[in-house]
Amino acid sequence: MNLTIKNRFTAELPADADTSNTTRQVANACFSYVLPTIPSNPKLIHASIETAAMIGLTEEDIRSETFTAVFSGKKILDGTTPYAMCYAGHQFGNWAGQLGDGRAINLTEIEYKNQSYTLQLKGAGKTPYSRNADGLAVLRSSIREHLCSEAMHHLGIPTTRSLSLMLTGDSVLRDILYNGNPAYEKGAVVCRVAPSFIRFGSFEIFAARNDLKNLQLLADFTIKYYYPEIISEGKDKYLDFFKTVAGNTRKMIIGWQRVGFVHGVMNTDNMSIHGITIDYGPYGWLEDYNPHWTPNTTDLQHKRYRYVNQPEIALWNLYQLANALYPLIEETSGLEEILNAYAIQFERDYSEMMRGKIGIALHNPEDTALVTGLVENLQLSETDMTLFFRNLSTITKTDTPEGALVKVQDAFYKPEEIKDRISDTWIFWFTQYIHRINKEMASDNQRKASMDAVNPKYVLRNYMAQLAIEAADKEDYSLLEEIHDVLKKPYDNQPGYEKWFAKRPDWAREKVGSSMLSCSS
Structure with a gap:
């Protein structure tokens, strides 16, 4: 397995001076070095051949013991120093302070065919940002993340990708409905792939702490490597950066609305500066066309993140990013102009998208x-x-x-x-x-x-994912493979798979995992 290592994030941005893996507030740092929890008996149960090829890995690589060891967290690649990122965020509209990668560990950055990618394990164990949690993930949520990442990509919606899905061999205690009935589930790890995992909250934490030095360092780093087309200087550089992020975010949300996808947890720490969909938790697709539906049990009372609200929430989140970048610009007019333009352009894009849907x-x-x-x-x-x-x-x-x-x-x-x-x-x-x-x-x-070409025939309905989860829990991965294959061609007529082009069955209306979901993973 041959990967070209490019550790730019850790080489050019400030690290946490404390190298202990203890839960704490982390100051003056973009990340903390931390090693994944070593799994007892890792086993690969599914991998995306397409995602592997995207980063320069072959099917032979996937079958190797090294692949299983590296992407389960059992082995660290030579020349790499895994880390968890420090960021803050607004959760359900309220400032939450420091959050960070509580159950995600970035293995390394790589380069392939002049494209950069960050490889991240989700569910790889405790980090300084885990708060009271264990940093682990279960098979149930990992299957959902693995399937949805690839489903969204093939729908043409910008997203993180999922390289692999591993069992760890360990049990994880989870209270799936937060009702005081925890149970042990199979532990799992997903390897996520993205240009980077820098979020709106990555800037918010420095602005909130008045750490303007690191705020500018992170902004300059992000522009240099991910928006090299921005060649302006001074405050105009940061305005152009914000404008581009706003535009990419708008296009992503239009994609969500087009296919009926509901993210479920549009907190600012779950918003990528690349305008890609990240953090697949309690997501879902509209089954019946109910604009006020949210898949998230935590959001059931206020429905802040319901389908019809997603465009407005994206704009609200962009306001928070604008506030975070303000110290680098020190005037509001340019930021306000971009935010106002977002709302106007979204209406135009939405109208065009809907006309496309009806031909x-x-x-x-x-x-x-x-x-x-x-x-x-x-x-x-x-x-x-x-x-x-x-x-x-x-x-x-x-x-x-x-x-x-x-x-x-x-x-x-x-x-x-x-x-x-x-x-x-x-x-x-x-x-x-x-x-x-x-x-x-x-x-x-x-x-x-x-x-x-714009109205998919196949989407990842929650009951489909739940069926795959239940089968996988019995060590039957054939349904996981079948659904993964179907979702690669969501706009095509696929003979033999017509059973997935059907309304939600009645049994799925109230079943846990098929209707509402929690953030438990």
């Missing part, structure tokens, strides 16, 4: 009302978002409104409700829709192809 290429004034009407209709009766938009592409210019409604009926969870007022409302909308697509230049087949 409207030409922009007409009536499109806004058409989209608004659709969003309202989807909430009249429980309607599967993924099935509805995928089936919408089968409607032709010559269909009747009544015929169009029949073509999407599989998306309704309670088809018996589609009558009287609800049926009339849908038929009215389809009358408008068919009239609208007849104004389009594209043929029915062309429109269907463009719609199918």
Whole structure:
């Protein structure tokens, strides 16, 4: 196994002077050196061949004992010094102070084909930032992270990648529902891959402590290696950096909204400065189109991170990053201009995204009302978002409104409700829709192809992940492999896998792991 080691983060940024692995406040440092907890009997249960190839590893490498040892935390690569990052954050809108990598340990940075990657183990043990936790992870949450990272990538949404999923051979005590009933589960480790794991909170901690020297060091480092296209100087450099981060974040959120993904924990420490999706905890996809749904039990009361709120929360988080960068700029006008532009551009991007989902290429004034009407209709009766938009592409210019409604009926969870007022409302909308697509230049087949390219047929529904988890807990990894393969081609028709293009089964409505999830991992 041959990796080109490039330890820029630890070489150029300040380290914690205390090398003990004790829970504490860490000052004047971007990271702390820490070794992974050595697993008793590591075993590779799945790896992404694509992610391995991305960083220069072969299938032969994956099969090697060295791969299992390194990416389980049992062996440290020569020339590397693993570390946990120091950062702060706002959690559920409240300042939480120092947080940091409580259960993640960065193994090293590497370079392959002029691209840089950070390799990080999640669930590798205690760090100075673990607070009262053990820093470990269980098979349940690790499978969810492993599957979702790759699913999001193939959906075309910027994300961390997942290289490998390992069992550690050790048991981990977890209270899955935080209800006072802890139980032992199988321990596991995921190797995550990203350009870096620098977060909004990485800047917030230095600003909060008035450590302007390290704030500037981190900002300059980030721009130098991850935004080299920024060539401005002085305050303009940091404004350009913030503008680029805001733009990348906006594009990521548009992707989430397009496929119905709900992150569940959009705290500022879970926001990447690369505009990529990180930290897959209690996430989920909209099953029925309920804009107010959140998958997170912790967020159940206030639903701060519900689907419809994600664009606004991203903007709120960007405000916190702006506040953190303010000491480097010392004026608000430029930052405010970028934040105001985010909101305006998001509305434009959202409108374009929704027109793409319904197959409207030409922009007409009536499109806004058409989209608004659709969003309202989807909430009249429980309607599967993924099935509805995928089936919408089968409607032709010559269909009747009544015929169009029949073509999407599989998306309704309670088809018996589609009558009287609800049926009339849908038929009215389809009358408008068919009239609208007849104004389009594209043929029915062309429109269907463009719609199918943005409306996935297969997404990682929570019940799918739960089935894979339950099978894996019995040492059957075939379902994990099957779902992983299906999600590599989410926009394609895949013969033999039609069972995954279906509404959530009734048993999954209330089942733990298939509906609501906690942050427990």
